[in-house]
Structure formats: C-alpha cells, structure tokens
Amino acid sequence: MTLWDIEDDGGSLPDGWASNLNSLKSLVIRNYPRLTSMSGAMRYLTSLEELEISGCDEFDPLSDVGAEDDGMEWRHLNCLHTLCFSKLPKLESLPAGLQRVTTLKNLTISDCPNLICLPEWISEFTSLEYLQFTRCAPNLTSLPDVISCLKSLKKLEIGGFQNLTTFPEWISNFTSLENLKIEECPNLTSLPDGMCYLRFLRHLRIQDCLNLTTFPERISELTSLQQLEIIKCPNLTSLPDGMHGLRSLRSLDIRECTNLTSLPDGMHGLSSLQSLEISYCPNLTSLPDGMHGLRSLRRLDIRECTNLTSLPDGMHGLSSLQSLEISDCPNLTSLPDGMHGLSSLQSLKIIRCPNLTSLPDGMHGLSSLQTLRIAGCPNLEKKCEKGIGEDWPKIAHVTDYSNKMLDWI
Template sequence: MAEGFIIPLNHGDQSLEELAEECFLILLQRCFFQDIKRDEWGDISSCKMHDLMHDLAIKVAGVNCKVAKFGESNSNTGIHHVSFAYRLTSSSKIPSWMLNLKLLRTFLLPEQRKDGSPLSKLISQEIISNFGCLRVLDLHNLGVRNLPSSIDLARWEGAYEDVSCSNHDEAVMEGLKPHPNLRQLGIYWYRGQKLPSWAMMGNLCINLPNLVEIELLRCGRCQQLPPFGQLPFLKCLSLVSLESVEYMEMDCSVYDHPLSSAEIPFFPSLQELTLMYMDNLKGWWNEAIVNNEAEEAAHISMSFSNLRKLWIQKCLKLIFLPKCPNVEELTLVDANERISLSKMATVTSSNSSSKLRKLTISNVEDLISLPRECLHQLHSLNVEGAELVNTDEIGNEVFKSISSSLCCLEFTHCNSLRFFAQGLEYLTAIEKLKLWDCKQLDLLPDEQLPWKNFKSLRSLGLHHFPRLLVLPSGLQHLVNLRSLEITCNDELREIPEWISCFSSLGYMRLFSCPKLTSLPEGFRKLTTLNQLFIKECPGLTEKCRRPNGSEWPKIQHIPLVTVLKDIHD
C-alpha cells in the first residue's frame, strides 16, 4: 500500500542539476523544519535523515551546499545553499567569503532563537544587495518587523500575488492523481486558489477512500476545501495557514440527519483535528445554508463522536465548531471568545462525565467559568494567558477542584505573570512543573513558594527567565526530584552547592546558559544521576569534556555525559 504522498512544486523549466538541487533543498528543509521534534519541555532536537538518503543528497548536491561554522572561511563561489551553524546577533556580520556567493539560493538559520536582539540594518542591506538569486530566505527570530520593498516576495500570511504561479501550481496538481490505496496525503506551500478536481466535491472519498492522515500546510490562496468528513477511515486532519478559507464545508446536507436520505456519518473515524493560523475561518459550514429551524437543529446536533485530540490556535474569526463530547486533549489558544471551553468539552446525556485529561488554554476567564465536572479527570494543564498577572482566581477556583487529579502544570508565555504561588498548596499530586518564558515572574525566596508541599514533584523545568541569577533556595526541598531542566536563562551565573540535596535526580539538562562557567562540588554526591546534557553553555563546553576538562572530575561518575557546543557539534 502507498503510505505517503508529498507534492513538491518547481518553478518553470529546470535543468536536471537544478531539479536535483531543489530535491536536496526539500530534504534540507524537512531536516531543519518538518522533521524536528519537540521534547516535553519544548526544546528542539533535530531528527537525522536516513543515512542512505543523506548520502544520496550529498552525492547529488556535490559542493553546492554548505553548513557555515563560526569563524571559518571558504573559497568556493559556486555554493548555492547555506545553513548557519550558529546564531546571528545585533553585532554579527555576514562572513566576507559569503558576500562572493552571487548564485546563493538558500539562506537558513536553524540555530536562531528569540533573544530580543534585532538584526542590524547593515546585515539586512548586505543580504539584499549581495544575494539577488535567493529563493529561500530565513529571517525567523531576527527581530525583522518590515521587509524592504526591494525584496520581491509574497506577504505563507502566505498569499501569492503572481497569478502565473497560481495557474502553474493548479495545472501541476490537476495532473497528479495519487494511488487509490494512499493512506497519507500532505500538500505544502500550494499556491493555487482551488484544489484539483480529483480531490473536490465527492471525488476525494471516491478516488482516495483509504486516507488515514491529511495535512495541508501554507496553502494561502486555497479558498475551498473538499468534504473531508466523508472519508470513512480518516483519523488525523491538520490544516495550518490556510488564510483564504472561510468555511470548512459549504453544505451539511450530505450527512446523515432527518432531512437527508444520505447514509454518510460525520467524520466516523476522526481522532485528531488541528486548525492553526486560519485567519478567515468563520465556521464549519456556511451559515447561509441554514435556512430553517429544522436544518439549524441538525447543524447544531452534529458532533465529532470519536475525536480525542483537538488543537485550535490563531483562528480569531471561528465562532462555531461541532461539539467534541469525548475529547481528551484540547488546545484552545488565541481563539475567538465565542468558541468557549465548555462547548468544546460538552458533557452529553450519553456521556455522563467529561474525558478531558490534557488542556492548553489562553483564555483564563473561560477556564475559571468551566463547570467543575469537566475538570474531574484533568491530568495536565498548560496556561498561556498573556494577560495573567497572578493565580489568585485560578488557585481558588480551579486548583482547588483538581488537587487530586492534576499531575502536570505549565505556565507558558505568561509575560505579565508576577505571582503564581496562590493556590499551589492545593496541588498535592503534582509531579511535573514547567515554567517557560514568564519574563516578569520572580522566583526569589520572598515570594514564599510552597516548595515543601511538592513531595510528589518528579520533574521541574525552568526555561527562559531573563531575571534569574540564581536558583531559588526553596528548590532544595524537592528531595524526590528526578528530572531537572534549566534552559535559555541568559543571566544564570551559578548552580548552588545544595544541588547535592537532589538524591533521586537521574536526568539533568543545562541548555543555553551562557554565563555558567563552573559546576559545584555537589555534583560529586549526585550518585543517582545517570544522564547529564550540556549544550550551548560556552563557559562549560571545554571544561566539562573528558579527559582533561577542569570540571570533568566532578561529573566523571555519571554514566552518560553529553556536551555540545551547538546543534552541529
């Protein structure tokens, strides 16, 4: 059986060499962007391409691809694709040897992370003036707010203004008809306004009846989608950055309800649904078709009966979605207020209790107003409320009611959060605590965090705290801690000696803490520590490497020690 189908779209007539290079570029992009995985703390770790595929790509591309390392030089002016093995900062300069690459087509920055340091205008001007043949320009996390008018690019928002490109993509897609046994379909960066005839209307379930997974990514001009709900075996549907789509389906009459003789159930097998960055998505069906009370009742009564995982993010116009009575994992971030949490996790008469176990939400008020029966089985809670200042209401209204079930608590991108101790004393069953990018949060002892109450805490993650100079002394009460991750803390200067109190610690990771220059003697007492991972901590890189590093004697008893300078080390 055919397992997957990925559609690359080229640009006009290409030589065999150019086509080969484009294939390599697709592999390179998938290596850095598509196939990267995020571990449970949100850090990026790259997946390796299959060895044979990697060797083939290198063989085809020859010397036209280059991974640029800091401080090195190169005399080959025929390089077409460059990927940086280090981060650019406001004080960085484009290497002089790169300025001679007049045929450069790809400029990638896989190591770039957001550090609040905008790119200098000089670098921007150098890129624009020297690399006129660029096809792929990566500017993520460089603080670039506006693109210069001299860059002839689209606004993947993802829309294309070039009509010829749209017609080209539509013609290519129309000529492609996948095998009827296909199980996975992925279409990326498609610039057409409509999908091919073999996928639209009822043709999709006729031509590709065995589809199990569908992913559409950055198809910014596509305006209409096929009726995915008719696919009998579809389990996973992911739609990301389809800015022109207003309704998922134009008609609900094809499904089985009292007004139709059809016997097609609504998404009979769907288990996972992802809707992200759908700027103009208003609802599942066009409200104009609901022209009488009976049809409206049928419209509202339909639900995702088997949906277990739902992710809705940056869909600000979406005001209606079928109910999800059996949802177990729900992400509702930056959504319209009319898409309430209570409607997403509605308890029906046939389902007396909510199955919601994992929740990520940015609307804190919606969380507080949620009926308590919807939270009784909640195992994991991630709050991404940018306006959240303290946890007074959450602590009293939510934490108290889920004290016996909640095992994992996360606060992510809560940039206004200053105090979060309120209500934590109720969470006696908490096993995992993660704090990520809470810029105003102060973890110093004067906040009186109830660390002593966290007897069950097994895993702690402190990520991106610009004000964190030292670890809170209260952490030494976490005697049952088994995993500690400290990442992206630019001002952290030391690991305290009381680290030896973590007598059960088995895994520790230090990532991107540039001001750490030594490890405490207490590491020698961490006899249960079997994995230590250190990356992008320049003050420790050489000191912690065997056999002659000055810090090596403190950690030589640890069975697995990994010390990396950067992702390419």
Template sequence: MRAGLLQKSNILELKLSWRVGNREGENNDESVLGGLQPHPNLKTLQISGFKGKSFPSWFSKMSGLNNLTEIRIERCKECEQVPTLGHLPHLKNLYLVRLENVKSIGSSFYGSRSSNTRIAVFPALERLELLNMSKLTDWLEAELMPNIELMPNIATENRRVSQELVVAAFPCLEYLKIKDCRQLTSAPSHFPCLKELHIFQVDSGLPLASICGIKLNSLERLTIDGVEGLKCLPDWLFRNNQNLSKLKICDCPNLVHLVPCLEGGRTALRELWVSYCSKLRELPDDLHALSALEILSISSCPNLKSIPYPHETHNDDDGEQLLSGLSCLRRLSITYCRGLTDFAIENMIESCAPSLEKLELFELTSLKMNTGMLVGSLQEMPRLSRWKIGDVEMKMTSKQWTVYGLTHDTYSMTVVGAIMKASSTKSLCRLELHGTKHSGGLPDQLQHHTGVFELRLWGFGEIEELPECLFGNNNTFSVLYIQSCKKLHRLASKEAMLRLTNLTHLFIDNCRLLNLNTKRGGDSEWHKISHIPRVTVDGRRIRTNARGKKS
C-alpha cells in the same frame, strides 16, 4: 495524453508531481492529469504542483477509486475547489496542503455514501490536515438532505423516510490539524470521535469554538498556537472532555484567562503548557486540584499576576494530615513572567517534592521567593534531575550532578552547600560546576564532601588561583577536570595537591595563563602536579614522575 495507468492493476501507490517554478506558456496540466487516471486498486495517491484551475472529472469525483486509503494534495495553487472525497469508503488519511486559491470547503467536498436512512460522510477517515491554505475562509458543515416540504411531488411514504435521514460526518476522525489558514472563520462542529486537535496560525477564534462545541466529548490532546481571536477557552471544555490529558497554548496575545473552572479535568489532565500569552492575568482557582498533573509549564506571560495555590490538607486512611495538591507533578517550569506577584511557590514545592524531576523558576522579577526554603527542599526531592532558580541551574542523575551559572554570592554558595548535604546519603560519582565570566571563587563546601569520584570545574572566568580549601583532607576524588578558567595562573600549593592521595587523572584544558612547562624554574606550576600518574593538558598527555601507581 494517455499513460495507460488505468490498466496497471499492480500500482498501489502513485505520486504525480509537476515542476515547481515559472511554467508560463506550457501549462497543459489539466489535460495531462486527465490522461493519468489510475486503476481502481490504487491505495495511496499524491498530487503535487498541479497548476490547472480545475481537476479532471476522474479526479474531482474520484471515480471508481474506492480502495484509496490516503490522499495528499499539495501546492496546487490555481485550483479553486477541492475534489469530492467524502464518499470514499476506505479513506483514512487526507492532507490538503498549500491550496492557496481555495476559498471555501463545502458540499462538493463531502459527497455522500448512503445506507438506508443514514448518510456516511468520510466514513473511515481518521486523520485530516489542512495546511497553508491562505485564502480559505469557510469550512462548512456537511449538508443535510433537501427539505422534503420543498419537494411536493415526492410520494407521502417516501417523504416520511426522507425526513428520517441523518448525516454522520467524520464518524471515525481522531486527528485534526489546521495550520496557517489565517482567514478561516468557520468550521464544522460534529466530530464524534476526535481525540487530537491542533490549530496553528488561525486569526479568528470561531473555528476553534465551533470544533470544541458543546457536542465534543472525546478530546484527549489540544494544541492552540497563534490564534489571535482566542480570549478564553469554552467553559465546558474540561467538563465535557474528561479524558483531556494534554493542553498546550502558545502565542495567543488576546487570551485573558483559560477557563473559570477545571472541573472535569482534575483526574485526567497530565500536561498544561502556556506560553507567550501577553494578556493572560491569572490561572484557574482550582489549579491545585489537578491531581494527575505531571507537567506544568508557564512561560513568557508578562502580565500574569496570580497562580492560585492554597495550603490545603486532607486526612489519609490513618487520620494523618497530608498536603493536598499536585502530588504527581514531575516538571514545574515558571519562567519569564515578570509581573507575577501572587504565587505560593513554597506550598506547591512542598506538595510535589517527592515526585518532582525538573524545577525551573527564573525571570520572575516581581515575585518574592524564600530561596532558603527552596534550596533546603533539595533533600526532599529524591527524583530531581534538573533545577534552575535564578541564574543557577543544576542537572542531576543518580550518579552525576552538574551546576551552571555559579558566582561567589551567598545564593550560589547556599545552593552548593545544599547539594553537598542532599547528596551526602547518595552514591554521587561526578560533580560538575560551571561558573560564569564573573565567577571568582569556588564554594568552601567542596572540602567536606567525601563521596565524589570525579570533579569538573568549567568556566570560572575570574578565578586566578585554585583555593587551598578545595583540597581538604577528606576529599577522595580521583579525577579532576579544570577547563576554560581563562585567568587561572596558579594552582594550590604543592602540599595541598599532595593531600589528594586518590587523584590519578588530571585534565587541564584552555587555561592559557597556567604555565605547566615541565622544565623546573620560572613560574611553572608543573612541580605541583608531577606526582600525579596521568596528566593531560589541552588534549595531550604529558609524562609524569609517578611511580608505582596505575594510570
């Protein structure tokens, strides 16, 4: 079969795709692909669903296709070898996906491109992804030239030149991703420019150890997910890679500790994420020295016992003592670590309060926290936009604060009181309070706030009557929402509602026991709100008796 692609010089991108599914009895894929050799001008090539056991000669060696910049080979389930690609001078992106019968990537993959005494392998490659290769066990180094001592017939002068030959493998590779190659046990160790490494679902820890070997010194981002054999990171990881800014580790069940020391990463590491590492027991002692750290997130590590954080100070230029620590931290999230007992959270909060934007501390059942101090520290967090401690969660912007999970216990009320105090000097326009199905009351502190323009009450499941204190003389809000308070059947008194002289908009939704029949009599609460200019119930606006006010 010949399609004449070799003569079509204007084709720069080519995708050859075979139908997925059972094609028994009609597999002539090898001869079909053999007749589809493209013109050398081709820049992008994608092969998908090819079911031949071997590639035709033009494809296996990429004969004459030196202008290729991107290759994607996927779902070629019968192929046992990948093509020779290392000699392509302009190849920048390579994706090998679901080559489920390939067991080894070795010398045939690399080829060579020689210049004097230097052999460049994949000389321009910047991005490489190996995905869903279920039988792949070995990814070998690029081989050196044959040993000259085993070649006695080569002239002495040529021997001296040959002995100086070196292999430059992946000299430009910056991004490497390996995913769902569970049987992989080896990988190359020479990646002189690698900046991003992402390894997912690889059972053995050896490929990671090889790639992150002593030679690697350019890494900036590292993601490790589902590597069962990983027990700890290489000791030299931070010391050698002093530009490493993001480290994310997830679902490594045998990880016991990260590294003994974070030296080298103290001024570069900005994000540290660790989750679902069931054997992790402690974090490095010098965690507090990560002066550039902006995000610290530790979740679902049930055996984590200790997060070291000493109370240390240093002198500034004026001789005043300042608290050392994570002074750049924007997000702190420690959750579902039920074995955590040793963590001076108050010290950490004190050192990072001015920069903190998000704080989450919950499901820490073994940790004793000074919740009063934490709540009180709200006033020291001018940038805070989200907070969750225990069952209470808050989201804040410069104009709106939203509180979730309120009950009528002391802690919930203390949180709301701290909100009122912390926001008293701010131009807070909207306050949302979200209760639970067990919430039966509202915070008394609401009556003392004068700056709220809009108040929203959601989901207070046990509240039956709006309390009088909500409508104190100092309240100035002009918009009130009441939603999903399923047992609410009585508003505050008529007198209390009249005290809300600025209230112009009332929205009530999904409060089915509340009778707002506009006809007087019975147990209708309508007369209490009929003076409000604009009333909307379950999405429908109702005409009121208001006069002389804009609605």
C-alpha cells in the same frame, strides 16, 4: 503501491497519470504549482487511504468541474481515512463528493486563506477522530457550529484566527476528546467553562493567545489531564487555584507569560507531576512554598525569570527530582538550604545567575549528584574552583563538574 510522493520537478503530470494507480494506498503532492485539480484522477484512486496536497498554489478541486458536479468525483475515495489540504491559496470550498467518504478519520485543513467556512455536510463525518482547522477564513469571528457535531473527535487543533474573541461552549460536546490545541488566536480573552466537561482530555496546549487573561476556575475537573502547556500568553497574570485538583498531570510547561506574577499555592496537590518548566516569565518573583508536595517531580527547569529572587525552602520535599536547571535569573541571590533533601538529584545546572555567590551547606549531602555545571556566575565559579575554592568541599564528591560553557553546550 503504498506511497507515491510527488514534488515539483519542472514537469507536468501527464494525462491519465492515475489510471494505473488503483492499488495506491498513500499519495503525497507537495509544492507542485502546475497542479490545478484532481477530479479526473479520483475514479482511479479507489484504494487510496491517505492523501496530502500542500503548497500547490493553483490547486482548486472545483476548477475543472461543472456547477452541477461540485466535486462529486471525490466520492470514489471510499477507503480514504486521512486527508490533508495545506497551503492552498485558491481553495475556496471542499469538494462535495467528500461527504460520501464516511471512512474519514483524520482531516487537516491549514493555511487555506480563501476557505471561508466549512460545509454543513462535514457533520456526516461520524468517524472523524482528528481535526486540524488552522489559519483559514481570516475574518472568522466564531468557529463554525458544524464542528460541534463531530462527537467522535479525539484530537482538535484550532488556530490562526485573528478575530476569534470567544471559544464556543459546545466544546463540551466532545466527550471523547483527548487532545486540544488552541493557538494563534490573539483576540481570545477567555476559555469556555465547557472545557471542564472533557473528562478524557489528556493534553491541553494554549499558545500565542495574546489577550487571554484567565483560565477556567473549574480546570480541576479535567481529571484525566496529563500534559498542560501555556505558551506566549502575555496578559495572563495568574493561574487558577483549582489546578491543585489535576491529580493526573505529569507535565506542566509555562513559557513566555510575561505578566504572570505568581503560581497557585495549591500546586502541592499535583501529586503525579513529573516535569515542570517555567521560562521567560519576567514578572514572576517567587515560586510557591507548596512545591514541597511535588513528590513525583523528576525534572525542574527555571529559565529567564529575571525578577525571581529566591527559590522556596520547601524544595527539600522534592525527593524524586533528578534534574534541576536554573538559568538566566540575574536577581536570584541564593539557593535554599532545603536542597539537601534532593536525595535523587543527578544533574544540576546553574547558568548565568551572576548574583549567586555561594552554594548551600547541604550540597555535600547530595550523594546521587553526578553532573554539575556552573557557568556565567563569576562569584560562584570562583568559590567552586577545584581544590581551592571556599565551596569546593561541598561538591568535591561530584564526578562530572565543569564551569566552562564550551565544554557542554
């Protein structure tokens, strides 16, 4: 048997329920309030490779063992490579038997508010590649140092620590790390310089860090970084000029950074960037002229930047751009004449930009443009009215044009 998925059906697990499951590979137990412990089942689950226990309000792996046992029954899971403990309010410590499970590669511990700390023996998980440690130990002010010993980690997710003010410099120990997510740490004010030693880091996500004010200047040393997400960091006012060194960056997503006033001029150095999204940054008034250097950019979305008044003339250099969306920018008054250089543009959406009154003259030269949507822009819609609008000749070559929102939302 490869999978047994147990959810609450109003009954209880019978005594000896696991006695015939010695070939079971995967076990998922969700939202089962009568589950209190599994110690008696461990000896039978010797082939188990994946185990998830979540949403079980009474589950405590040590509830039915003696003080001398301390959960040693869990040592029988000697094939286990993936373990998830989630939404377990009574979990206070991990069963000691897990320290014998040297095969573990993926460990998730999430939403276990009474788990105060991680045991020192976690350092023995020398094969661990993925760790998610989120929304546990609500009073934690610093991350457990034992995490620094997990030098095989490739993916680390940390989040939900309301009192965490600094991120430890030992992050530099993770020389194999490829994916780092830091979320819901509202009192974190800065990121460690040690991040810049993560030479293999490909994906970095920073979200809901409400007091984060700066990024490391040496971020340019993350030469393998391909995806960067900065979301809901309202006290971040600028991004480091060093970003121009991120030569491998393919996707940049900046959302809900309400005090961000500018983007670095060095953005032209992002030679591999294919996707750029900037949304709900109301204090952003302009985009850098250096954008003309984004020769690989294919998708550009600008949403809810309410104080944005113009787009850079340098946009003509975006020769690979295929999709452009501009929405909810009420102070945008014009589009750049340089748009005629968008030779690969296939889709253009302009939504709820009421102060736009006309399209640039170069629009008729966008020979690749197939789809054009204009809605919530009353003056512009009037000028683009089919056959009679002043700007209609500029877009008459577009095969799929609509100014009716309901046609395409």
